[in-house]
Amino acid sequence: MNIEEMKEIYDRYVIPNYIRNPIVLSRGSGVDVWDTEGKRYLDLFSGWAVSLLGHCHPHVVEAVQRQAAILQHAPNIYYTEPQGLLAKYISEKSFGGQCFFCNSGAEANEAAIKLARIYNSNTGKYKILTFSNSFHGRTLATVTATAQPKYHKGFAPLVEGFTYVPFNDLEALETSVDDKTCAIMLEPIQGEGGINSATGDFLRGVRALCNENGLLLILDEVQCGMGRTGKYFAYQHYDIEPDIMTLAKALGGGVAIGAMTAKKEIAKSLVPGSHASTFGGNPLACAAGIAVFETIEKENLIHNVKEMGKYAMEQLTILQKDYEIINEIRGKGLMIGIELNVNGAEIIKNCIQAGLFLNCTHDKVIRFMPPLNVRKEHIDEGIDILRTVLSKTSA
Numbered sequence: 001m002n003i004e005e006m007k008e009i010y011d012r013y014v015i016p017n018y019i020r021n022p023i024v025l026s027r028g029s030g031v032d033v034w035d036t037e038g039k040r041y042l043d044l045f046s047g048w049a050v051s052l053l054g055h056c057h058p059h060v061v062e063a064v065q066r067q068a069a070i071l072q073h074a075p076n077i078y079y080t081e082p083q084g085l086l087a088k089y090i091s092e093k094s095f096g097g098q099c100f101f102c103n104s105g106a107e108a109n110e111a112a113i114k115l116a117r118i119y120n121s122n123t124g125k126y127k128i129l130t131f132s133n134s135f136h137g138r139t140l141a142t143v144t145a146t147a148q149p150k151y152h153k154g155f156a157p158l159v160e161g162f163t164y165v166p167f168n169d170l171e172a173l174e175t176s177v178d179d180k181t182c183a184i185m186l187e188p189i190q191g192e193g194g195i196n197s198a199t200g201d202f203l204r205g206v207r208a209l210c211n212e213n214g215l216l217l218i219l220d221e222v223q224c225g226m227g228r229t230g231k232y233f234a235y236q237h238y239d240i241e242p243d244i245m246t247l248a249k250a251l252g253g254g255v256a257i258g259a260m261t262a263k264k265e266i267a268k269s270l271v272p273g274s275h276a277s278t279f280g281g282n283p284l285a286c287a288a289g290i291a292v293f294e295t296i297e298k299e300n301l302i303h304n305v306k307e308m309g310k311y312a313m314e315q316l317t318i319l320q321k322d323y324e325i326i327n328e329i330r331g332k333g334l335m336i337g338i339e340l341n342v343n344g345a346e347i348i349k350n351c352i353q354a355g356l357f358l359n360c361t362h363d364k365v366i367r368f369m370p371p372l373n374v375r376k377e378h379i380d381e382g383i384d385i386l387r388t389v390l391s392k393t394s395a
C-alpha cells in the first residue's frame with residue numbers, strides 16, 4: 001500500500017494520538033529499514049532504543065520462530081523455561097534480585113511504584129520523589145511520576161503521593177524527604193528529558209540518603225539499560241546498586257516485554273494476588289529476551305558500544321566545531337544527545353527525508369541511539385547526512 005491509501009485507512013480506523021511521518025515502513029534488517037516504495041533508511045535511533053541489535057537480528061528471529069512453534073502463551077499459574085531463564089540472566093547481570101515480567105516500560109514502573117507502596121504498607125509511608133524532566137510512562141501513576149506538566153494536561157486528578165525535585169540537586173532532594181516518603185525514583189540517564197546524566201556525586205548521594213532514611217531506590221533503566229551506555233545497566237557506572245530496577249524497550253530486541261527486578265527481601269511483599277499481568281513473562285517474549293542477552297555476550301557488544309560510542313562522540317564533536325547551531329554533545333556509550341540552540345523538529349524531518357532516522361526530544365536535543373552492533377561506516381554515513389541537512393539549515 002502507498003502512503004495515500006494507508007493514510008485513508010488510518011484516518012478512518014486508527015486513533016490520531018501520534019504525529020506520523022508520511023512513510024509506510026515494511027521491513028528492516030540490521031541498521032536498515034525500507035518503506036513500501038522500496039526506499040532505504042539508515043536507522044540510528046532504533047525506535048526509542050528498542051531495536052538494540054538492529055532490525056530482525058537472526059538470533060532473535062530464530063528464537064522467536066522456534067518458540068512460536070512450541071508454546072506461545074502459558075498462564076502464570078504454571079512454570080515455563082524461558083521466563084525462568086530470562087529472570088536468571090537479568091538477575092545475574094544486575095544485582096541478584098528477582099523479576100516480575102510485564103509488557104512495557106510503564107507497566108514495569110507501575111509495578112515498581114506498587115511494590116514500593118506495599119513494602120511500606122505497615123509504615124504508613126507512600127510518597128515517592130521523582131525528578132524534573134523525568135519520563136516514566138503514560139499510565140496514570142507513571143505519568144504522575146513523570147515530572148513534566150505537559151504530560152499531565154487533561155488527566156486530572158492525578159495519583160496522590162508524588163513530589164518533584166530538581167534533577168542533580170542533592171540539597172533540594174534532602175529537604176524534600178519527609179516522614180511519609182517511601183522511595184526515590186529516577187533514570188540514571190534521562191532519555192526523553194534530553195539525555196541528562198545523573199552526576200556521580202548526585203546518584204551516590206541519593207543512595208546514601210535512601211540508606212539513612214530507609215527509602216527504596218528505584219532506577220528506571222527502561223531506556224538506558226541493556227548495554228546501551230557501555231555497561232549492562234547505567235547504574236553500574238556509579239558504583240551503587242538500586243533496590244528496584246525497571247527494564248523494557250530493548251529487553252526483547254523488538255518484541256514487547258517489560259520487567260521489574262527487585263532485591264529478594266523487598267520483592268517478597270508481592271504475594272500471590274497482589275499484582276499480576278496476563279501476558280507478563282510469556283514464553284515468546286522471554287525467548288526473545290534470552291536471545292538478546294546471548295547475542296550481547298556472543299558478539300561482545302558491550303565492548304562495541306564503548307568503541308563506537310567513543311568514535312561517534314569524536315565525529316559529532318568535529319561536526320559541532322563546524323556548526324554553531326550545536327550547543328553540546330553529551331551522553332554515555334551509544335546514548336548520545338546533540339543539543340541544538342534551535343528547535344530540532346525541522347532538522348529531523350529533513351534527516352528522515354534524506355534517509356536517516358534520528359529523533360528530537362525536549363524540543364532541542366537530537367537523540368542518537370544506534371543499535372549496539374553499529375559499525376563505523378554506519379556512523380559516518382549518518383553524520384554525513386546530518387551534516388548535509390545542517391548545512392542547508394544554516395544557509
Ligand SMILES: Cc1ncc(COP(=O)(O)O)c(C=O)c1O
Pocket residue numbers: 048103104105106107109135136137138187191192220221222223224248249
Ligand atoms: C525511561 C522511560 N521509562 C518508561 C518509559 C515508558 O515505556 P513504555 O512506552 O514502554 O510504556 C519510557 C518510554 O519512553 C522511558 O523512556
